[in-house]
Amino acid sequence: MTTTIVKTISIAKDFSETPGPRARDEGDFSGDEFLEDLLRPAFVEAKEHGATLTIDLDGTEGYATSFLESAFGGLAREFDSAEILKVIVFKSDDEPFLVNEIKGYITDARKK
Amino acid sequence: MNRFRSAPYIVGAAIAVLCCLVFWSADTGLAGFSINHDIDPINLATLGVNIFIAFFLQYYFAARATDDRAEKDILIDNVRDVFNMLRSCRDEVNACHSVGKISRESQKKIIKLYRNLSNGLDNLQTAIEMSECKKLGRESEAIGERFYKYKAAATGKFPHPYDPSDIGYQDQTYRALNKELHSLAFRINQYR
Numbered sequence: 001m002t003t004t005i006v007k008t009i010s011i012a013k014d015f016s017e018t019p020g021p022r023a024r025d026e027g028d029f030s031g032d033e034f035l036e037d038l039l040r041p042a043f044v045e046a047k048e049h050g051a052t053l054t055i056d057l058d059g060t061e062g063y064a065t066s067f068l069e070s071a072f073g074g075l076a077r078e079f080d081s082a083e084i085l086k087v088i089v090f091k092s093d094d095e096p097f098l099v100n101e102i103k104g105y106i107t108d109a110r111k112k
Numbered sequence: 113m114n115r116f117r118s119a120p121y122i123v124g125a126a127i128a129v130l131c132c133l134v135f136w137s138a139d140t141g142l143a144g145f146s147i148n149h150d151i152d153p154i155n156l157a158t159l160g161v162n163i164f165i166a167f168f169l170q171y172y173f174a175a176r177a178t179d180d181r182a183e184k185d186i187l188i189d190n191v192r193d194v195f196n197m198l199r200s201c202r203d204e205v206n207a208c209h210s211v212g213k214i215s216r217e218s219q220k221k222i223i224k225l226y227r228n229l230s231n232g233l234d235n236l237q238t239a240i241e242m243s244e245c246k247k248l249g250r251e252s253e254a255i256g257e258r259f260y261k262y263k264a265a266a267t268g269k270f271p272h273p274y275d276p277s278d279i280g281y282q283d284q285t286y287r288a289l290n291k292e293l294h295s296l297a298f299r300i301n302q303y304r
Contacts, residue, residue, distance in 0.1 A: 020270075021270045021271050061223065062224055062226070063223065064267035065263055065267045066269060069268065095231060097259070100256060100260075
């Protein structure tokens with residue numbers, strides 16, 4: 001019997017309710033900070049264990065494109081886009097359009 | 113308004129009075145009228161078909177046309193809401209065009225407005241999928257793509273100020289989204 005371990009990152013609870021800009025030197029709670037401190041380690045762990053990583057996007061004041069592109073596009077520049085979309089599940093009840101927006105940054109990242 | 117609503121009853125009553133007059137004239141032989149008391153099955157069938165068509169048109173097509181119009185009005189109201197949200201986004205972003213650095217407060221406000229716009233588009237998409245115009249749902253996906261580009265043009269460089277090329281790109285993406293929304297509103301209105 002196989003067990004799918006599910007890990008969840010709530011951006012509002014585990015990172016910040018006010019996600020910031022793209023780079024660390026541009027302000028607090030940047031996309032780069034989220035990528036390096038939370039997203040990448042959790043993704044690598046989930047990938048190694050064949051687990052699912054759920055990213056809960058609810059509870060924040062909203063996301064600038066700079067943050068989303070830096071965090072999720074940044075992950076896609078390091079790992080395979082298809083693999084990311086297989087491992088990560090997005091949850092956004094506050095703003096359902098965010099999920100497709102982020103998936104767009106993941107699939108477009110390699111083209112840059 | 114009430115006069116117009118009662119018009120069918122007045123017309124119906126006038127037709128009934130006219131019929132009574134014609135039958136009475138025919139029965140009494142007035143003004144050269146005459147009446148044949150035999151029942152013609154073909155004429156009877158024609159009368160039945162005519163009455164059926166009249167009722168069918170009245171109760172089925174008229175009711176359906178009213179429902180379709182009401183549905184379209186709801187969808188067009190949703191599109192109107194989205195237009196208002198889109199204009200709010202444009203105005204707030206335009207207000208930041210001449211500033212040296214986009215303040216944290218302005219960033220928050222812009223992000224909130226784009227979230228409202230995003231949710232307005234989501235509501236519109238949901239309403240279209242629930243309506244008889246559900247085939248237009250696929251076209252609203254194109255609107256989603258335009259929205260992502262417009263949001264990226266406005267929030268992709270936070271907190272750096274907008275340069276002339278950013279402003280140009282914002283205008284382009286705004287116009288593209290605005291055009292898609294106008295097109296959707298017209299397609300909803302004309303949908304059959």
